Amino acid sequence: IPRMIEVIQGLVDKGFAYPAGGSVYFRVRNTSDYGKLSHRTLETMVTAESAVGEDDKEHPMDFVLWKAAKPGEPFWESPWGQGRPGWHIECSVMSLRYLGSTLDIHGGGQDLIFPHHENEIAQSESFTGVKPFSRFWLHNGMVQFGAEKMSKSLGNLITIKEALAKYSPDAIRIFILNSHYRSPLTYSEEALGAAEKGAERLRQATQAESWTDKGATRQLDIEPYREKFIKAMDDDFNTAQALAGLFDLARDINRLSNDGYSVAQGQQLLIELTGIMGLTLKSPERAATDAEPFIDILISTRNELRQIKQFQLADGIRNKLDEAGIILEDTPKGTSWKYKR
Secondary structure, eight states, X not given: OHHHHHHHHHHHHTTSEEEETTEEEEOGGGOTTTTTTTTOOHHHHOOHHHHSSOTTOSSTTOEEEEEEOOTTSOOBOOTTOSEEEOTTHHHHHHHHHHHOSSEEEEEEEGGGIIIIIHHHHHHHHHHHOOSOSEEEEEEEOOEEETTEEOOTTTTOOOOHHHHHTTSOHHHHHHHHHTSOTTSOEEEOHHHHHHHHHHHXXXXXXHTSOOOGGGTXXXXXXXXXXXXXXXXXXXXXXXXXXXXXXXXXHHHHHHHHHHTTOBOHHHHXXXXXXXXXXXXXXXXXXXXXXXXXXHHHHHHHHHHHHHHTTOHHHXXXXXXXXXXTTEEEEEETTEEEEEEOO
């Protein structure tokens, strides 16, 4: 609060703000480029609704920096009387204190472009005299539940904790990254299920047999995949396109591994690039269960059936386990199992 009062007083001293009726307002007409983020002009901002505001304002679009307290409201003491900070000023004060006069990247929802971020720019640049306040702005689309925006007030909120009870952290990240950050994101069980399968495909590619120790002379050329990833991320943070490139790499790792290529470098690149996107590629933890010895016996029986070419019976065991929610994975190192999420 003391720092907010200090910044507000600085704006008053510089002529960018004025006290009125115990409140302090920012003077938008003293900022020549007000509206540059939302691409609006003062003339288009002034509507019948905005014109009916506090009578103490010099201009309808002037916004409050310090709000005079009404009876019964929380308040702090200030040079202008008892009151509280306006909506926007705390963000400028925090960022100036901890991050400096210019930010590299400022994020937020699209619903904050105007007035919140517009006002944040105006008061920050006016106080410091430094432009720009932020070099890049990333405004994300809203998460939707069906046709409506997901929100607590509508009662259609799915919390991260609830989602993690059904899906792995990697699946949730893939679900989000598979859409451009500025696009709306529609939550659905089908989309999360597909993301879970995608996480498993990436995970399996890192475990594919590389043939490195089998005298393989052919190598997977990894540079095109790296270049595609960088190009996508440089294109307005296009995570959806970057993720598509990672799935291409995973597919080619599996295919070329079967053809006798050494894919160790490709696997290392896949781990590196998925790490940049926050993916761990860790197998879901498997809780201990009394059924484990019986599952291991069935797997052993299935392997014996496969060795004597009784594939129909072996597939029958796999199918029954799958119906019971248990997935088998055949690898060069043997057969492992896990529960479906």
